Amino acid sequence: xxxxxxxxxKIHRNRPTIGITGPDKGGEVAWVFTAFGVxxxxxxxxxxxxxxxxTADGLQGLIVGGGADVDPKTYQQDSVxxxxxxxxxxxxxxxFFQRIWRFTRWIYYPVLFFVRKLFSxxxxxxxxxxRDHLEFQLIDQAVKKNxxxxxxxxxxxxxxVYFRGxxxxxxxDFYKEEPNPSxxxxxxxxTFKPGSKLEQIIGGPKLKVNALHHQAVxxxxxxxxxxxxxxxxxxxxxxxxxxxxxxxVQWHPEYLPRRQEQRRLFQALVQKAREVNRQxxxxxxxxxxxxxxxxxxxxxxxxxxxxxxxxxx
Numbered sequence: 001x002x003x004x005x006x007x008x009x010k011i012h013r014n015r016p017t018i019g020i021t022g023p024d025k026g027g028e029v030a031w032v033f034t035a036f037g038v039x040x041x042x043x044x045x046x047x048x049x050x051x052x053x054x055t056a057d058g059l060q061g062l063i064v065g066g067g068a069d070v071d072p073k074t075y076q077q078d079s080v081x082x083x084x085x086x087x088x089x090x091x092x093x094x095x096f097f098q099r100i101w102r103f104t105r106w107i108y109y110p111v112l113f114f115v116r117k118l119f120s121x122x123x124x125x126x127x128x129x130x131r132d133h134l135e136f137q138l139i140d141q142a143v144k145k146n147x148x149x150x151x152x153x154x155x156x157x158x159x160x161v162y163f164r165g166x167x168x169x170x171x172x173d174f175y176k177e178e179p180n181p182s183x184x185x186x187x188x189x190x191t192f193k194p195g196s197k198l199e200q201i202i203g204g205p206k207l208k209v210n211a212l213h214h215q216a217v218x219x220x221x222x223x224x225x226x227x228x229x230x231x232x233x234x235x236x237x238x239x240x241x242x243x244x245x246x247x248x249v250q251w252h253p254e255y256l257p258r259r260q261e262q263r264r265l266f267q268a269l270v271q272k273a274r275e276v277n278r279q280x281x282x283x284x285x286x287x288x289x290x291x292x293x294x295x296x297x298x299x300x301x302x303x304x305x306x307x308x309x310x311x312x313x
Contacts, residue, residue, distance in 0.1 A: 014042070014274075015042060015043060015044045016043050016044065016060035016061060016270060016273035016274050016276065017043070017044045017046055017058055017059050017060055017061075017273075018038045018043040018044065018045055018046065018059065018060065018061040018062070018063060018269065018270065018273060019046050019048050019054070019056065019059045019061070019062045019063065019138065020034050020035060020038070020045050020046065020047055020048065020063045020065055021048045021049070021062075021063070021064050021065050021131070021134070021135050021138065021155070022047065022048070022049055022065045022066075022131075023049065023050070023128055023131055024049050024050055024051045024131075027049075027065065027066075030065055030066055030252070030254060031047055031065070033254040033255055033257070034063060034065060034152070034254040035047070036254070036257060037253065037254050037257060037263065037265075037266040038063070038266055038269075038270065040257065040263060040266065041263070041266040041267040041269070041270040041271075042267075042270050043061065043266070043269075043270040043273060046059070048134070048138070049131070050128070050130040050131050050134055053134050053289070055138075055141065056138055056141035056142055056145065056147065059142070059147060060147065060148075060273035060274070060276040061147055061148045061149070061150075061269050061270065061272065061273035061276070062138055062139070062142045062147055062148070062149045062150070063149075063150045063151075063152065063155070063269070064135055064138075064139065064149065064150070064151045064152065064154075064155030064156075064158055064159060064248075065152055065153075065154075065155050066152050066153035066154045066155060066212070066252060129293070129297075129301075132158065132297055133289060133293060133294075133297070134289065135155075135158055136158075136162060136294055136297065137288045137289060139158070139159065139162050140162070143162075143243070143246065145276075146243065146244065146276075147273070147276060148244065148245035148246070148269050148272040148273050148276075149245065149246045149247075150245075150247060150248070150249070150265065150266075150269050151247070151248030151249070152248070152249060152251075152252060152253070152254065153212060153249075153250055153251065153252055154215075155248060156217070156237070156238060156248025156249055156250055157215055157216070157217065157248070159221075159224075159238070159246070159248045160217045160220060160221045160224060160238060160248065161221070161296050161297070161300055162221065162296070163220075163221025163222050163223060163224050163240075164221045164222055164296060165217060165218070165219050165220050165221030165222075165224060165238075166217075166218040166219040167215050167216065167217060167218050167300070167303075168215055168216045168217070168218045168234075169215060169303055169304065169307040184210050184212065184252070184255050185210060186208035186209055186210050186256060186259075187208070187210065187211060188208065188209050188210070188211050188230060188236075188251070189206055189207070189208050189209075189230070189231070190206065190207055190208075190209055190228045190229065190230055190236040190237070190251075191205060191206050191228065191229060191230075191231070192204075192205055192206070192207070192227060192228045192237070193225070193226070193227040193228065196225070196227035196228075196239060197227075197239050197245070197247065198227045198228060198237055198239055198247055198249075199227070201264050201265060201268045202261045202264060202265075203261060203264065204261070207228075207261060209236065209249075209250075209251035209253075209256075210251050210252055210255060210256065211250075211251065212251075212252060216234050216235050216236075216250060217235040217238055217248075217250075218235075220235075220238055221238075223240050223241055223242050223243070224238045224239065224240055224241070225238065225239060225240075225241050226238055227239050227247075228249070228250075234250075235250065236249065236250045236251065237249045237250060244272060245268070245269065245272040249265070253265045253266070
């Protein structure tokens, strides 16, 4: 087990400290983009991994990040440039600078794809036990101290498990009539529940999002509400109905910094973090991690193992 360093952290009231969790390997690109989103929103990002753990002491907000990078089987490079040609070079009404701007907007996704592929590891659908245990402790501390929490993709699923919800281990059954895309491109359209906090943050009833997941929330946990879905019913976002800011999104807003509505998620988190008036007192994380693994994690492990067994047959 990694050594826990106890440090006295100061509260940065203008730039609240936001903890961002991730794996030891395979999450470098996600960390960089998530940290960038927090920085743009006015926060101070802190990286937390199983080999570099810390308590929630000194944090004013928490982001439970996604899993290791997924290496998609197909890449839509041809369609990207065809779309570029269609919308720019073949459009005589666009001047030279407008065409260049559109080109940079479309080239962003291929560049991001190759950067992620460069740092990605072999896809792993099993649980990262050490990371899950660490994140459970951090979520527990954040919930008890009413810190704002944002779960991204796998982080959203873990939030749901923390509140005793269940997951779909494989969502392929939802895509019998059309394929389930795995892409950093905004390829899916989600619809928000009217009046939800998330709808108010995004600023509209619908949003196009990317998709890099094969699991999703099934039954929402205690106090959680489903606030965004695809047309086929796959859950894309959850939020706590009684807490000020505890929500999870199934997509990856960190990879879409160009889109204002995606940046608003980080802005809302940082704004709520500024309202945290006091530091969470420092518990002994080493003692916390020495506790028995949560029953919900044990149950989830068994489900994953059974799913993997069935897939291997």
